[in-house]
Amino acid sequence: MKLWIYITITGFSSTIYFPGIPAINEELNAPPLATTLAASIFVLFLGFAPIIWSAISDFYEIRRFLIMFSMVLFACSSLGAALVNNIWALVALRCGQAIGAASAGPVGGGILTDLYTVEERGTAFGKLFLGMFLGPIVGPTIGGFLTISNSTWRAAFWFCFAFGAFVVIVAFIFLPETFRDSEKFSVEEKLPTTAITSSTIIAPETSSVDTATAGIDKVIAHHEENQARKKKKVVNPLRPFLLLFYPNILLTSLASGIAFASMFTLDTLLSPIFEQKYQFNAWQVGLSYLGAGCGHLLGTFTNGQLSDRLLMSSRAKRGGRHKVEDRITINLWPCFLIFMPGGVLLFGWSINNNLTYWAPIIGYGIQCFGVSQIMSALGAYWSDAIHPSQAASVNAAGIFCSMVLGCCLSLTAPPMVEKIGIGYYSVFLAGLSWLSAGLLLIVKLNGQRIRRHLGYEQDTERND
Template sequence: MEPQSENNKKSRFIQWLKSRLLIRPAVDRDPRLSSNKTKIGILSILMMQASMPGLSSTIYFPGLPTITSELNAPNIATILTAALFVLFMGIAPVFWGSLSDYYQTRRFLLIIAMVIFTAASLGCALISNIWSLIVFRCIQSVGSSAAMAVGGGCLADLYNVENRGGPTSNLFLSMFIGPLIGPIIGGFLTISNLTWRSTFLFCVAFGSFVLIITFLFMPETYRDNKKFDIDTTLPTTLPLSPVISATTVLEEHKNSEIFDKNDSAHFKNNKKCNQQHQQQEKIKKKTFNPIRPLLMLRYPHVLLPSLVGGIVFGSFFALEAVLPILYEEIYGFTPWELGLCYLGGGVGSIVGAVFQGCVSDKLLLRAREKRDGKHKIEDRIGINLWPCCLIFIPAGLLMFGWSAEYKLSYWIGIVAFGIQTFGMNQVLPETNAYLLDATPGEGASVLAAATLVRMTFACVLTLCASPLLQLLGPGFLFVIFAALSWIAAGLMLINKIYGRNMRRRVGFEQDEEMD
């Protein structure tokens, strides 16, 4: 009995291991019917993966002077280690999202991404010249950015529209808490014996841990909407009565045998057309287009919220890049003190994300109640977003810029950073939740497109920040960024008013009743 029991255990383990290695495991149960415990576990894994890009993009910042001197690197090369990382953070999700939607898989891509990230982080820790570091940083960015697109698709799989706001907020909190705690962790790691290399070894350890957790506990979540969505169309014919007479049945059968030949031919032609249509659909489905996510930007209701997210995040990233330059020059801060200056932004991110998670879905349901229960996707752009774009974000940017301009207390700039991130962590989750709601079945692709826009803005505004800082000073530099946030509010207003019509023109109107 004992050998047989051991054999059964080995057999079950082998079957379990094989199921873990499948690229596309079968999803027989609607992911949205999963237990809250399962959803929380999946969301936790996604949050850990989503924190990778921001964490790894900034964790080595306190060690940049040491890298430059130890590797005899020119300044432009050191800048490229950061600029190209951000650029690939925008490009890579386009391919991750396209692969996810085409192959209809989430879990396998997240595992592959963690393998790439961990291996590239090890390469960064072992390099001996700056150009090798640039190459490995680009590869590291590719591996870290999968969750930015695939994670959004997982949320669309697990949650319906009414319950998606809170999880989206949590996912975005992890995305933006990474660049805020990265310099803090890196500041303390840099003073160790391994200096800047210890920051990349930390990424190796963190990536390995997330890889193991994802492999062991992450289920496949891809949801086939055609398979699990219930057809709510009411029947147009009555069911067959159980007391129909035999005569009626015989008459119906007799009539069915005297179809006209033309009707029969017409039936065959229709059947043939249907078969051809199905074949065309299969061929269309097999067509892989890696730039398909980019094509989503041709839709105005996708482009506008993507631009809003790009402006808001780009301003944040530019402030984050300028902060160590200003505070080292004005206040003479050391690397670990510079890392602690990011705590204000971290607190603002947490408070903003928690607040957004509490009010997002409630505001959506409240707007629906005012419309007698009718659903409108533009309700996702809630009333809490307008103070963020018009007041909190520009106020934080202006306070930071002018406090540095007049060399006021550094606490003003730290608090101002928190005010800016408080507004940002409400705008970005809501715009992404809107994109998921407005493009059903395209979750990974549309978020990949939005991520590309966001990272492009971050790259451009960060590269422009340094020369503009020298030309205009910090005060007027952040006046420009504040003006961009007001422009973002205008774009969001256009999307709020005309979004439904824009979606109808391109065929995304199945979510609500026609007027």
Template sequence: MTLSQLKQLFKSRLSIRPPVDGDPRLFSSRTKYLVIVILAMCAASSGFSSTIYFPGIPEITLELNSTPIATTLTAALFILFMGLTPVVWAALSDYYRIRRFLLILSMVIFGLASLGSALVNNIWGLVILRCVQASGASCGQSVGAGIIADCYPIERRGAAFGKYFFGVFFGPVLGLILKVYPSKCYLGPILGGFLIMSNLTWRTAFWFCLAFSCTVLVLILFTYPETYRDNEKWDTVLETGTMDVNSEKTKSNNDQYLDLAIQIPMEEDQYVHSAQSQSIAITTPSSTPKSNGARKKKTFNPIKPFQYFRHPHVLLASLIVAFVFGSMFVLETILPILFERIYGFSSWQIGLSYLGGGVGNIFGAVINTFLSDHLLLRARAKRGGRASVEDRIGINVWPSLFVFMPFGLLLFGWSLDKKMSFWAGIVGFGLVNFAMNQTVTSLSAYLVDSAPNIGASFTACANFARMIMACILTIASNPLVDAIGPGLTCVFLTGLTVIAMILLIILKIFGGQFRYWSGYQQKNELKQHI
């Protein structure tokens, strides 16, 4: 390769808004595989960096002459910014119609903040750098839902979310091998416990974050395609009309869609159906009616996603996710302190204690991958082919939220309160993570399905709610445990879970009506399948 060709390659890979020459939903399986793997690694950076230094919290407090509340703020404010900044990332993605460049920018910010955290000698400097680190790490979770909607139709989206969350929960290294959510990566504290044993102590965890960000950045620069899908351009099926078969180019493109419909009936793009059984028109992007001139000019509004809370279905789904995720994060926060205090665990033993959460998340992600889309299609078939977004809230969610979540919380809290075997706490933590995974993944897919064009903004709302709840509960967790003990603390968290149960029932029953009131017409959703 010549020097000029090399320059041209770097210029194209650094482009802020590269052209999308083909429909992202027609990417090859290998390309989609690559997209999910790298996207999961970007999203994993948030959970990875939020937990990787947890086993070293006692050493940080001692070395930086910190108070316990100041050390707690390194985690609490990280979570707060993880809730605030995704809204900005989502607004930037929607306004500039880009995905890839934002992932690049986020990894640069994350890497620089990790470098500063590894070198800092003041607790308040670490608090500030953790906020910046969270700002960079939050992009993958914010833009991720939009990228999945770009590349996958509704009947394949559940499985894609499952693979995505599998990589995030299990960790970036194994995610590369096993394929690839938003939220915690339990390889973080496990690895962190061993890293902290090195001569660099807790700082090694942040050096690892820097190396991780550099690795992901290189992968994005040289392999990751732009995926932003212009639905007005690439949605090739019109509601009425006849098939345009006059041009060879149209025939060729139509054959691609018809082949997909024949090979994977009712499991591929919901917009693709046999032209012989539907009164629809299949056209190429070039023959789609021109709408660019009539398209409203978008304005950059970073607080616009907050406005979606006025829609009842978005608010309810966000609150359910917030209560479930916040309860899980409290256990994650108090685990290292309690296991050191009650069982005398060292840093590496504390790290290994997170394996229960990792196993729970892995099982949750695997089950959701296999069940989510299957349950959606089965519910649709029972209704005679008519679609309902609420089908995404399948039967796998009910036992998770109504049984596993409260049982896991109470098992964790009272086993520690009564100083039972540490295995009981680890198992309880695993059950909570299993239930959290099932609930959060299903509701994330539900929000994207309810409005695919603005799925990233809906997801940003849910992400904001759950991070704010996690921040509040994290700040209150240690004083609460000291005041009433771990048992009653988990009883309080179980009360939040009961509220989430009630909200889920309301959403399942009245979700369609809520979406109708909000302007997301149920009729438009159903007529594609009647």
């Protein structure tokens, strides 16, 4: 629960001010480009900043301190945004907010990898992404009601300041350090379970004990060698980015990124479209996001029930041997091929044909039902596919793709919608969804072969 509170900050801080955009434009005399940049650049920094946070986390073997430090940065930026009187200063402070909030994805993913086994990570990552998904849905709802207060749009940033300070306090008091030293875990978990004491280690007549002792010496020597090598190195902020050169990580990151980017694009389009098309005010726009929230809840529950069970079923069919690609479970294909494109098409064409506002709300909810299953399952896949010591880095690589694609789509969406209409734009998003299904199919069929060719299949086997 403590981690879940922390995770939500990324999502709701990205959208909480959406209902107040008209008030921001009026009070700060802001051009439309500035308010668009405030949303898109925020997402862009959410993609780049995790690279830094994850590199620091994995190199220095820390989680807890980074949570507190990043939330202090988030709270200070939120305080500045609440007091600012210039639109471009607000854009800059939104970048500071994004850098602070960006730690939630990679550090949170690293913590779950520390705490849960392979067989439990599907459900665990489902809860993680539920927090990330509910944020963008709850954010506009809270922001809508805050905007009608006396403080108008500034109340949303005061709320962010208070929330960030609250997370710092909770992390300081309740959250322990969780970093999993994989070499130490190798000693404790991977060697034979024979009880080993100082007396048994020196007993020459017991061959099993000799074998276990030799194994311990080998692992300890390897661990000391790694530590000595690490002391000679400096933290490499590009290390998470370099993981994208692994084809299976790149393709799954692109598939997950397309899912997120499509969802975030509708997230940014919903507010202005509903204000213009249906004459909704701020709090009504906020309530319109609740349909997507229901979709995320149902999607996370469905994936949590299916992901780990289907993984264990696949493992049982091959005699207990684990394959990382088992995490790409059968429920993901309807999400890519039916729910995501179907929801997007319902959203776009119902607005284009002047149908009731319930139709796009339901369409958005259907899309989110598919997106939540895709991203939570692939988040667990990333942690399974790479050594546990790189869990934060690989999650940062996946988040990087999602946020960069989200920034690009959200920036280009308004002119494209104006040019071709929301209906045909939804066809474009549906096509991207079907394309991402093809990328995932390549990994499903060839992922193990790719990992063996690259020489890190043994590392993932050790993780099991």
